[in-house]
Amino acid sequence: xxSKNQIKLITDLKKKKSRTKHNLFLAEGIKVVEELLDSKFxxxxxxxxxxxxxxxxxxxxxxxxxxxxxxxxxxxSPNQIIAIFEIPEIKDQINxxxxxxxxxxxxxxxxxxxxxxxxxFGIDQIVCSKNTVDCYNPKVVQASMGSLSRVSxxxxxxxxxFKKESRxxxxxxxxxxxxxxxxLPKQAVLVLGNEANxxxxxxLKWVTxxxxxxxxxxxxxxxxLNVAMATAILLSEFKR
Amino acid sequence: xxSKNQIKLITDLKKKKSRTKHNLFLAEGIKVVEELLDSKFxxxxxxxxxxxxxxxxxxxxxxxxxxxxxxxxxxxSPNQIIAIFEIPEIKDQINxxxxxxxxxxxxxxxxxxxxxxxxxFGIDQIVCSKNTVDCYNPKVVQASMGSLSRVSxxxxxxxxxFKKESRxxxxxxxxxxxxxxxxLPKQAVLVLGNEANxxxxxxLKWVTxxxxxxxxxxxxxxxxLNVAMATAILLSEFKR
Numbered sequence: 476x477x478s479k480n481q482i483k484l485i486t487d488l489k490k491k492k493s494r495t496k497h498n499l500f501l502a503e504g505i506k507v508v509e510e511l512l513d514s515k516f517x518x519x520x521x522x523x524x525x526x527x528x529x530x531x532x533x534x535x536x537x538x539x540x541x542x543x544x545x546x547x548x549x550x551x552s553p554n555q556i557i558a559i560f561e562i563p564e565i566k567d568q569i570n571x572x573x574x575x576x577x578x579x580x581x582x583x584x585x586x587x588x589x590x591x592x593x594x595x596f597g598i599d600q601i602v603c604s605k606n607t608v609d610c611y612n613p614k615v616v617q618a619s620m621g622s623l624s625r626v627s628x629x630x631x632x633x634x635x636x637f638k639k640e641s642r643x644x645x646x647x648x649x650x651x652x653x654x655x656x657x658x659l660p661k662q663a664v665l666v667l668g669n670e671a672n673x674x675x676x677x678x679l680k681w682v683t684x685x686x687x688x689x690x691x692x693x694x695x696x697x698x699x700l701n702v703a704m705a706t707a708i709l710l711s712e713f714k715r
Numbered sequence: 716x717x718s719k720n721q722i723k724l725i726t727d728l729k730k731k732k733s734r735t736k737h738n739l740f741l742a743e744g745i746k747v748v749e750e751l752l753d754s755k756f757x758x759x760x761x762x763x764x765x766x767x768x769x770x771x772x773x774x775x776x777x778x779x780x781x782x783x784x785x786x787x788x789x790x791x792s793p794n795q796i797i798a799i800f801e802i803p804e805i806k807d808q809i810n811x812x813x814x815x816x817x818x819x820x821x822x823x824x825x826x827x828x829x830x831x832x833x834x835x836f837g838i839d840q841i842v843c844s845k846n847t848v849d850c851y852n853p854k855v856v857q858a859s860m861g862s863l864s865r866v867s868x869x870x871x872x873x874x875x876x877f878k879k880e881s882r883x884x885x886x887x888x889x890x891x892x893x894x895x896x897x898x899l900p901k902q903a904v905l906v907l908g909n910e911a912n913x914x915x916x917x918x919l920k921w922v923t924x925x926x927x928x929x930x931x932x933x934x935x936x937x938x939x940l941n942v943a944m945a946t947a948i949l950l951s952e953f954k955r
Contacts, residue, residue, distance in 0.1 A: 597931035655955040691837035691954050707947040714931050715895040
């Protein structure tokens with residue numbers, strides 16, 4: 476049975492402030508939790524229902540009822556387990572290879588998808604502006620499908636990051652050079668901007684190479700590609 | 716004020732059966748509705764609140780209260796307008812250029828994103844298996860962001876489609892040829908399969924060229940790319 480304190484902790488961890496305070500985050504559902512258990516992340520507590528067939532013998536497991544799971548879950552259809560993990564220590568930034576920089580990505584689903592894409596393409600770090608959505612937000616954890624354990628996340632003042640950078644900085648914009656015709660070096664920084672407003676002026680001044688995914692349709696519509704789609708295509712171009 | 720019959724119609728149109736019966740579908744929010752109004756789609760009825768600043772002078776407009784909008788909307792934060800459009804007549808299939816075939820895509824968000832990608836890359840038709848989610852599902856309409864008006868959608872028995880096909884059929888699989896090293900012709904069919912199970916056996920037998928987006932990370936994780944991400948990368952490869 477869940478204690479009042481446990482329920483309070485789980486509820487609190489849905490908020491960023493409490494995640495920072497406790498240095499803990501939530502993960503839900505078999506797939507994501509098992510990927511995180513199988514990673515370098517330290518488990519703080521695992522709650523499971525009798526439906527769960529345990530593959531991992533871990534300490535800190537606690538049986539709860541389906542009713543309790545429904546109560547604490549953020550899902551409309553909760554999936555057998557919910558876990559609390561420790562937020563890992565931040566690794567040192569590596570200034571080599573291809574680094575992805577995110578400037579105020581707001582949507583948790585987009586950030587989760589981008590983390591998953593980086594995992595696929597072997598990009599092992601993402602540098603985010605401080606106003607980018609928190610990567611330990613439960614919706615980000617969910618959308619990243621365990622890739623969060625393999626991609627290290629850095630939140631910082633991007634101006635300070637760029638001041639130390641010597642690699643060329645590619646920015647995804649609507650008025651840049653055709654990406655299919657641009658030479659894309661192995662040592663580079665790629666910047667993607669906010670869903671509605673693109674790259675902010677403060678970050679734009681650090682961009683050395685503006686690139687664009689050209690639109691092929693005959694009717695040039697006003698809509699741009701979703702930022703996660705643009706990331707997929709650009710990472711593919713850098714890595715192909 | 717909304718009549719009982721209007722409320723019933725709007726509620727009914729959230730279900731596929733009723734959309735087929737009435738030959739109507741719902742669209743919500745300023746961006747999507749205005750893109751559809753600006754297209755070839757015929758408006759049946761537009762409901763708007765006093766907040767809405769009308770750019771279009773159309774017949775069949777009806778003022779409703781915010782409370783009424785909240786009641787009929789499928790959104791948690793309804794956005795000023797909700798419209799009913801006629802489902803357009805199905806255009807003839809074109810068997811030239813690049814055609815995208817979807818084999819049992821279940822997630823409305825994925826289908827909407829894929830429609831938007833096709834619009835961007837100038838693919839003007841998508842052929843879907845009969846068990847693919849309905850493109851007039853309100854969540855698909857929402858995620859496609861108006862691209863639905865520019866990409867024609869065909870639902871059919873895929874065996875019948877493939878029997879008439881002479882173009883090479885490329886299938887996205889986990890064990891195919893590296894797509895970055897495959898010649899990709901302008902005249903082709905590209906098949907993407909179900910989110911969990913990939914391309915079904917019935918469709919796989921028509922695939923002439925198996926292709927794969929290679930994974931670049933050092934740790935080969937079990938997770939595959941989301942189907943919308945894979946579509947973004949593959950369409951980019953065919954069109955670049």
